[in-house]
Amino acid sequence: MKKETILDSFIRTCYDGFLQGWHERNGGNLTYHLDSTEVAQLADIIKEEGSLHYELPGDFSVLKDEYFITTGSNRFMRNAPLDPETTLGIIKIDEKGLGYNIVWGLKNSKPTSELPTHLLNHINRNSVTHNCKVIYHAHPANITALSYTIDIDSRILTRILWQSETECAVVFPQGVGIVPWMIPGGMDIAIETSNLIKEFPAVVWAYHGLFCAGSALDETFGLMHTIEKAAEIYLKAKTVGIKHTITDENLKELAKAFKVELNPKFL
Numbered sequence: 001m002k003k004e005t006i007l008d009s010f011i012r013t014c015y016d017g018f019l020q021g022w023h024e025r026n027g028g029n030l031t032y033h034l035d036s037t038e039v040a041q042l043a044d045i046i047k048e049e050g051s052l053h054y055e056l057p058g059d060f061s062v063l064k065d066e067y068f069i070t071t072g073s074n075r076f077m078r079n080a081p082l083d084p085e086t087t088l089g090i091i092k093i094d095e096k097g098l099g100y101n102i103v104w105g106l107k108n109s110k111p112t113s114e115l116p117t118h119l120l121n122h123i124n125r126n127s128v129t130h131n132c133k134v135i136y137h138a139h140p141a142n143i144t145a146l147s148y149t150i151d152i153d154s155r156i157l158t159r160i161l162w163q164s165e166t167e168c169a170v171v172f173p174q175g176v177g178i179v180p181w182m183i184p185g186g187m188d189i190a191i192e193t194s195n196l197i198k199e200f201p202a203v204v205w206a207y208h209g210l211f212c213a214g215s216a217l218d219e220t221f222g223l224m225h226t227i228e229k230a231a232e233i234y235l236k237a238k239t240v241g242i243k244h245t246i247t248d249e250n251l252k253e254l255a256k257a258f259k260v261e262l263n264p265k266f267l
Contacts (some may be wrong), residue, residue: 061097
């Protein structure tokens with residue numbers, strides 16, 4: 001049986017998200033930071049000579065000469081397995097960190113318009129965890145709907161999620177951040193999100209969707225899936241009336257049992 005490459009895994013993640021209903025039309029985007037071993041494994045498709053170069057809207061010199069797999073702008077996640085070379089691409093950040101070259105794929109396209117947010121999230125999350133490889137943005141319906149029903153406050157959001165499904169406090173003990181509605185695709189929302197991603201592995205864009213960070217594709221997909229399911233449980237329970245919930249004492253017992261440290265600001 002042929003071993004799955006990191007590009008195969010990336011394609012599978014794109015399509016898995018579509019099957020969940022998280023990627024209507026061209027909604028959502030995904031980037032993966034390739035290490036030197038993974039770049040070597042993809043050497044037969046990476047073509048640097050004559051590759052197209054584009055400017056970045058800021059200084060990303062921390063990532064100079066680094067490679068990323070990325071989804072394309074105005075491309076549909078559902079098409080990733082059907083036409084990966086059009087839907088996806090590999091970029092290399094230039095030697096000054098001020099631009100990038102498309103070294104594979106993205107036929108007649110460019111990387112996602114959220115590329116600045118992705119790159120800043122990679123930088124800031126990695127500065128804390130030292131192993132951030134994946135930034136994933138999607139439009140899960142329940143977590144987006146939940147953002148309409150609460151104050152835009154990370155503590156309020158996190159407590160709702162922790163109390164809605166037992167595994168949440170174990171999966172994301174640091175909590176989940178949330179930013180108010182902002183215009184997507186620009187540096188303002190990129191900076192706002194990347195500041196929160198230092199503290200939280202996931203950040204909700206109010207009325208829009210969710211960003212998740214992780215060290216592997218499965219881990220990051222699982223984080224998004226867990227948050228979305230917790231939001232769904234909460235909204236269903238709220239509809240019929242919540243009579244009891246997971247208490248702070250329960251959360252502390254859970255943290256002790258699974259040896260995780262809950263964000264003390266949220267207790």
